[in-house]
Amino acid sequence: MAKRVGIEVSIAVSDAVTLCDVDVVAAYPITPQTHIVEHLSESVANGDLDAEYIRVESEHSAMSCCIGSSAAGARTFTATASQGLALMSEMLYIASGMRLPIVMTLATRTLSAPLTIWGDQSDVMSVRDCGWIVIFAENGQEAFDMTVQSFKIAEDERVLLPLMLCIDGFNLSHVIEPIEIMDREEVSSFLPPHNAKYRLDPHNVLTMGAFTMPEYFMEIKKQQDEALKDSYKVIREVWNDWGKRFGRTYTPLQTYLTDDADIILLIAGAFAGTARIAIDRLREKGIRAGLASLKLWRPFPNEDILRELGGAKVVTVIDRALSVGGGGGPIANEVRAAFYHRDKRPDIVSYVAGLSGRDVMSEHFEEMMEKSLEYSQKKEIPPYEMYGVRE
């Protein structure tokens, strides 16, 4: 039976990985992800988890080990953040191009400089096009559930893609929350052992990631693109199956009071929890406000975006990342692109907020949404705004 316990989210993620009975963990510690791999090394040391724990000299090596072990058919996990992800980035493309179902937790953190350890989503956005499935968890329970689901999604023969599960560094990774931890039977009934269809095997030889000439490369990329887009179906299937079994169903856009909403706030990750309070306050003031929490970033849930946000007059998108010199937040720009060819589309207001651990409180969300309504009424939508920056 599942047990509800007060637990640090990083430890819950680590426990989920142990329950998934991974074969290989290759990781390098970096704040704010350290607790996850630290606890996993304890689980291996004390015998709770029968896995190879590979201590590597860098994140580049961590991902390289993961690629090797996943290619050999092992269920493989790693975790990183920020500069660690940047150092891995070369290998991220190898993992997805070779279609290896590695699962990685990213405790999202700012990329330096200036040197900072605090959280935002600039790291994940820096590898936007690396071909991984990217999912955002909003709270501790989601972080636990989605960790277990991630292996099932990634390893599905219709998918075979690596998956990055983002939990906001500190705001999620370091908080203690009540989380329902499933037991081994529950997890193993949901997640079958990994039986890799393609694996390095001396008795049944194959070559992965071979040299490819220009007359083949584009077909391979198209195949990968279609596979990532198609993984949407499997993600929904796995999320629905989880809902039936355990009562918590996830959707690409988790909505709150959006049905009759004139204005909808869209945000990915833990800040959606705080934003919910702002929605309630705006409703008390008579403003029909709603919230959409973005869980799925890759594949980009285009249809869900159009369906769930299309009825509103204004959509306020909050990015915890800045496309420097490029015009705002990456999520806002993709939402704008999704609506571009629609005759009827909401005004989309882009805010960049909460960079490097800058707190965004419920009243700040309220202010951003009220200002969005003003911009829309005046028909003067700025390209983007960095919220709360001292002028």
Add this chain to the structure above:
Amino acid sequence: MADLPTWKTINHACLVFTPGNTVEYLTGDWRSMRPERTDEKCVKCGECWMYCPDAAIYIDENGYYAVDYDYCKGCGICAKECPHGAIVMVEECE
């Protein structure tokens, strides 16, 4: 390119299931200089065979070390290493 596989029929992730199939790819046409051996100077020591980075040197029916021009890329290492100056690089003319 019409007879090449489409994105639907190409192997998953470009996996290659036939081991050793690089022999089908003749890299000899990359060559701009070709090594040529003079039998009178060759003492059959085999140093060219040892140094060749492409395993493009084989022993012919007379026991001489000969160049497999299907795979020799013309790097010139054999000519440089030959202790008797039996191999010279000459320009490909065709």
